[in-house]
Amino acid sequence: MKARFTPALFAHAEAVLGQLLRFDHPADAVVSRYFREHRQLGHADRAFVAETVFAVLRRGRSIEARCAGQLSDRRRLLATLALVRGWSQRELAPVLKASEEEWLAAAKAMPEAELPPAVRCDLPEWLYARLEQQFGADETLALARAMNQSAPLDLRVNTLKADRETVLAKLAADDITAAPGALSPLAVRLRDKPALAKHPLFLDGAFEVQDEGSQLLGFLLEPKRGEMVVDFCAGAGGKTLLLGALMRNTGRLYAFDVSDKRLVNLKPRLARSGLSNVHPGRIEHERDQKIKRLAGKADRVLVDAPCSGLGTLRRNPDLKWRQNETSVTELTVKQASILEAAATLVRPGGRLVYATCSLLSAENDAIVGAFLDKHPEFTLLPASAVLARQGIACDGDVLRLLPHKHNTDGFFAAALERKA
Missing domain, CATH: 3.40.50.150 (Vaccinia Virus protein VP39)
Structure with a gap:
């Protein structure tokens, strides 16, 4: 289920981002604490906020370069939704001001390929230099692109309680799309990221979340x-x-x-x-x-x-x-x-x-x-x-x-x- 995009939801994302960019605490802990303090946010709303602010952390360096300079938290979010998540100006209409349309169009027009390698990879200079030395420029770019994606949700089947086929069948019966992992004989990879904390299989110990x-x-x-x-x-x-x-x-x-x-x-x-x-x-x-x-x-x-x-x-x-x-x-x-x-x-x-x-x-x-x-x-x-x-x-x-x-x-x- 997709969150309904409103100025109020955007304001939640802006508030979380402001806390994250201080880098005082791990990002997942900051986001979890915010959600505990704002229990009125539903699963879809939380997913929107988390995915958007994490996208800023992933792609912030190239976004800033394409937007030509320092950005407010608000503009970082708008640029991320447009440049990373592919939202149109029509989809952004509930929060986009008329004065921001030209700025956002110019950012979209800036070719990413013209950015310096470390910026294009969204890595700090020291880390890019180390990875480039280990892997070479082309593989570092491929690696960075993969790391700038959201990770899938993997489960590990507890063989004391169940087998993989049984877990897959029960998930399918609950309309949770999943497939066997490609590497681990105990892994199950989910297509989406459903809430699992109250799922009977989880409560029974049949699986744990594990990459x-x-x-x-x-x-x-x-x-x-x-x-x-x-x-x-x-x-x-x-x-x-x-x-x-x-x-x-x-x-x-x-x-x-x-x-x-x-x-x-x-x-x-x-x-x-x-x-x-x-x-x-x-x-x-x-x-x-x-x-x-x-x-x-x-x-x-x-x-x-x-x-x-x-x-x-x-x-x-x-x-x-x-x-x-x-x-x-x-x-x-x-x-x-x-x-x-x-x-x-x-x-x-x-x-x-x-x-x-x-x-x-x-x-x-x-x-x-x-x-x-x-x-x-x-x-x-x-x-x-x-x-x-x-x-x-x-x-x-x-x-x-x-x-x-x-x-x-x-x-x-x-x-x-x-x-x-």
Whole structure:
């Protein structure tokens, strides 16, 4: 259902945008808080506001260039609706002033192809330079175009409660159009973005919302029944729940994180999942005593390391404006330290998976390369071989997912085996 476009709805979008452009807090948190404070907005109204303000964050640099200079929040929204979402002046009529028509027509007439590469990609200069060095100019443009689209909504089927065919059939019966994921055997991709929080399948724990790319990290770790497994940076537990299901609810699965809040958010998800083998634990830092007690005992350890998040720009477009070269450098120091600490848990013959949702080689290949140089007791397992055993197609020695190639978030993961 499409929202009815009114001056009042436009005013809500303008109010949200004003808060977002301060970049004080993550964009999704700002939008969620605004919707909690304005419960009169229906599902379609919320979708319009969220999609429009996120489009400004995605395309703001090229919009500003095409509009020749600094813009008010109002004009940013008008330009985004016209240039990005393709609205006509007739559709904009409820809010467009006569004095703005000529300005908007001139912005539409400005060819995007004439903009400098970083502007055309809607990236800050430092990030464009790094990506262009890694991927080349043509692929960086293709990557940026993909990241400037809204991400699809993916589900992961909980195999303790259902199978994919059953979930697809029940969604279809509720007029929710969905299809099997192209990569993960547990993924379901929805055509639209319906409200799912009260859906019976969700309440029963039959599925969780999880990007298809993220699901592949669990398959790369490949946990077995009865093993001791550690999710070292568990967060709110999306990957923890997948690992528990792959273990068929056997063995011991530790979910460690430094954030109480994130672990609290895991509790209701854990209750829905039906898992009883998960042991959440808050740690002070990567060298906490709880970690030391497990030294050399874990069969498998997943390190989904804190990172810049630049692979998730389809969902979190504000990150490209909130991160910078200094913050990335600080993160790489932390990533190396966390990987070192997590490696001490792995028993001889065990497996360690290092993963990020970053596109930058400094956070990915460089971290793994430096670790392997320092630790000859670990070797790189070809990701393609590990995933092929589970019926998942993947090229290369590491898992490298890119939005323009795989239609997932950007992910990197390397599987490392400790020599027996």
